[in-house]
Amino acid sequence: MDQIHIRALEALQPFIHLANSNSATSPRFITNLITNATSSPNTYVFAELLETPAIQALRAPDTPDEYKGYLTLLEIFAWGTWQDYQATPSLPRLTAPQTLKLQLLSLLTLSTTLKPLTYASLMTALSITQPSDLETLVTKAIYSSLITARLSPATSPPSVNVTAVAPLRDVDPRALGGMVSVLTQWETRCRSVIGEIEAEIARIRSESARRREEEYGRNVVFEKALAGWGSEGGDGARRAAGWQGKESGGGPGGPGGVGLGGGNKREFSADDFDDDDDDGYWEHGVEGDGQGLGSRMDIDDGAGSLRLGLGARHPKRVLGKKS
Structure with missing residues (x-):
């Protein structure tokens, strides 16, 4: 007071x-x-x-x-x-x-x-x-x-x-009726406003729950997609690594595999062949040729040649014949 x-x-x-x-x-x-x-x-x-x-x-x-x-x-x-x-x-x-x-x-x-x-x-x-x-x-x-x-x-x-x-x-007692009426109207308006506020709160909560559920669903789908992509990516990576191994070593085109083109040369030595064996080739070049080719020579298999290890050989170029 x-x-x-x-x-x-x-x-x-x-x-x-x-x-x-x-x-x-x-x-x-x-x-x-x-x-x-x-x-x-x-x-x-x-x-x-x-x-x-x-x-x-x-x-x-x-x-x-x-x-x-x-x-x-x-x-x-x-x-x-x-x-x-x-x-x-x-x-x-x-x-x-x-x-x-x-x-x-x-x-x-x-x-x-x-x-x-x-x-x-x-x-x-x-x-x-x-x-x-x-x-x-x-x-x-x-x-x-x-x-x-x-x-x-x-x-x-x-x-x-x-x-x-x-x-x-x-307060004049005669004014109490009017005051009660005003307070009653005010109470009614307050109840109406409170009801609207509670309805809005319920709507916001419902909307928030719906959004959380949608976000959870999106996260689940994303995680599943990410897991599947990781599995497929690992297999692809392993396949790619295997192919590169073959390219560099024992795979196709490697030393122990099948040559699919190009530029591979074999080095031969004339000493590897028996001189007493009359195989129809001169050791030092073509007869009458003033240039010697040396005791060693490279035999080019040529592009597209295929060596399968079955005894097949590409014909050698004729270097010279004995007279």
Whole structure:
């Protein structure tokens, strides 16, 4: 609870105690109690005093007319304004302290209901004729911690900028129905908004689950494809390695394989053949030839020659005959 409200309740307690005492039996005593409570400089709430049986006794039909207006006056101090006082007939005349108190309380209400809060509008609502008197009233309210405000007399139009209002006004029981209706409508809107939020949350969760499932499916397919590609790639690599081995060593075209072309030469030595064997070839070239070919010669198998290891040989070129 706000400190200003606590102080206001503490200031009202002596009057509540008097209203509940055994002496509070005559209408004159009760009306004097109301006058003193509304004139006290520190009392700003009055609902607790209004609820006492002694104050409510003024509603009795046998109450003299001169005292009946005090109950209405106390209700105006509790939740009404200066305009309500002026609009209600047969009310007691206010003293100067009561007038200042009601104007201060009215300023609290106007600060929350009147926009913009200009000098002109406040002076009309509070029956003030001079701007200086309004500024004095607002300054009093500020120093009493009733409002937090700043005067702006140089603006156009001059205005009072209120930023905070003390919770000191009571609620008119006649306004409870409207307040309940407004709160019910607000509750309905809140429930509707909450329902929409919950539906959106459910939709987001469902969409998130669907996306996770799709991503999981894509990952499974990708992993399977990656595993299959790795297996096929390994076999291909092994096949490629085997073919290269054949090319370089024992495979086709290698020393122990089948020659499929090209440029392979066999080196022969004339000493490998028996000179005594008349095979029809000269050792040192063709007869009558002035050039010797040496004791060794290369026999070119020729392109496209095929050596199968079956004793087949390519015919040798005739180098020379014995005479």
